[in-house]
Amino acid sequence: MVHKRWFQTLVAAILISLLIMLLNEIQFFFAPILTYIGAIAVPLIGGGILFYLSRPVLHFLEKNKVQKIFAIVIIFMLYILLGFVIVQFIAPIAQDQFSKLARNLPGMIEMLGETVTYWQQNQGIIPSQFDGTIQNVISNLQSYLQDASKIVINVISQLIGFVFALVLIPFFLFFMLKDGDKLIPFVKQFLNKRTGESFEKLARSIDHTLQAFILGQMTVSVVVGLLLLVGYLIIGLPYSLTLALFAMLMNVIPFVGPFLAVIPAALVAFFQDPFLVVWVAVIMILAQQVEGNFVSPNVMGKALSIHPLTIITLILAAGGLAGFIGLIFAIPAYAVIKAIVSHFYNEWVDRREQT
Numbered sequence: 116m117v118h119k120r121w122f123q124t125l126v127a128a129i130l131i132s133l134l135i136m137l138l139n140e141i142q143f144f145f146a147p148i149l150t151y152i153g154a155i156a157v158p159l160i161g162g163g164i165l166f167y168l169s170r171p172v173l174h175f176l177e178k179n180k181v182q183k184i185f186a187i188v189i190i191f192m193l194y195i196l197l198g199f200v201i202v203q204f205i206a207p208i209a210q211d212q213f214s215k216l217a218r219n220l221p222g223m224i225e226m227l228g229e230t231v232t233y234w235q236q237n238q239g240i241i242p243s244q245f246d247g248t249i250q251n252v253i254s255n256l257q258s259y260l261q262d263a264s265k266i267v268i269n270v271i272s273q274l275i276g277f278v279f280a281l282v283l284i285p286f287f288l289f290f291m292l293k294d295g296d297k298l299i300p301f302v303k304q305f306l307n308k309r310t311g312e313s314f315e316k317l318a319r320s321i322d323h324t325l326q327a328f329i330l331g332q333m334t335v336s337v338v339v340g341l342l343l344l345v346g347y348l349i350i351g352l353p354y355s356l357t358l359a360l361f362a363m364l365m366n367v368i369p370f371v372g373p374f375l376a377v378i379p380a381a382l383v384a385f386f387q388d389p390f391l392v393v394w395v396a397v398i399m400i401l402a403q404q405v406e407g408n409f410v411s412p413n414v415m416g417k418a419l420s421i422h423p424l425t426i427i428t429l430i431l432a433a434g435g436l437a438g439f440i441g442l443i444f445a446i447p448a449y450a451v452i453k454a455i456v457s458h459f460y461n462e463w464v465d466r467r468e469q470t
Contacts, residue, residue: 155283162287165194166295167329173292187292191285205356212357216383317458324454328447336366339373339402343380346398350391352384368442371430373403425449 169190176186299318303311340363347355362376377399384391429449433441 157281158283158287161281161284162291163325164329164333165284165288166291167326168333169288169292170295170326171330183293187289190292191289209356209360212354216354216357313458313462317455320454320458321451324450325447328450332367335406336363339363339366339376339406342402342405343376343398346402347380347395350394350398352380352391352395353387354383358383368430371427371442373399 172190172193173183173186176189177183181189299315302318303315306314340359343362344355344359347359352358358380361379362373365372365376368375377395380395380399381392384395426446429445430442433445435441
């Protein structure tokens with residue numbers, strides 16, 4: 116019986132459960148480690164994202180006979196130039212548009228309530244039983260938006276708390292660019308040949324997965340944001356830059372990001388001119404078509420190979436557990452875990468075939 120597959124699976128499940136219970140009982144032992152990880156999480160993640168964005172530029176410069184240290188200096192200068200452009204030209208316009216939007220928000224809410232009330236009084240489609248529910252939503256719309264604004268303010272306050280950690284990101288980025296290619300050989304020297312080759316294969320797979328996701332999502336977000344900005348400017352949509360930047364941020368979230376991005380633009384368009392909502396929808400569809408047919412296949416390809424239903428499930432679960440941070444990191448974390456499990460499964464299959 117001990118050689119039966121179901122028995123081995125049952126024993127493995129029991130051992131894993133016991134291990135989880137043991138780890139839960141001695142979690143105090145891991146508290147200092149978790150504190151240390153939390154302290155370096157922001158600069159490590161920030162530096163890692165910039166590392167994957169910068170590495171193609173680094174490789175390009177090295178192929179053109181530029182020494183690595185000078186190539187890194189050039190990359191840092193490009194980031195400084197980008198920051199200067201954002202602070203000098205983009206941030207003031209976005210701040211002005213955001214301030215105007217915040218001042219006009221109460222009037223927009225009042226107009227929305229009046230529109231829904233008028234429509235409710237002059238329609239015969241919705242049964243009268245739902246009138247109370249609709250009226251309750253209208254009366255509490257202000258409080259709903261205030262709660263949403265509190266969430267936004269809380270997120271902003273947390274981001275401000277990250278400022279001190281952000282100072283360390285350039286140092287992490289510098290050493291990642293300088294010595295990142297030495298990590299795998301450093302670990303391999305402590306392993307035997309077979310284990311070392313297996314580790315290198317796994318590390319390359321994880322590296323490829325992270326690069327595909329980070330570079331792909333950032334490129335998609337920037338392209339979609341620029342396309343939306345051009346489209347919004349063409350149709351004369353107010354607060355075009357702010358809405359395009361919001362869409363760029365939301366597109367970092369896979370699959371559901373584009374749907375979240377269009378909501379504020381559609382609301383602003385409705386208050387400006389209800390017919391503009393149609394144009395906003397057209398612009399979003401065109402931007403997503405360009406992204407889906409030209410950008411993502413060439414940048415991200417099929418490196419992640421995650422089914423859309425899996426993405427939706429992961430995002431719903433991660434959003435409920437970890438909020439906005441969970442929405443961003445759920446997919447890459449799943450992709451990395453999937454790469455690790457696939458690697459060890461293939462290793463197990465190969466060894467069984469050899470024996």
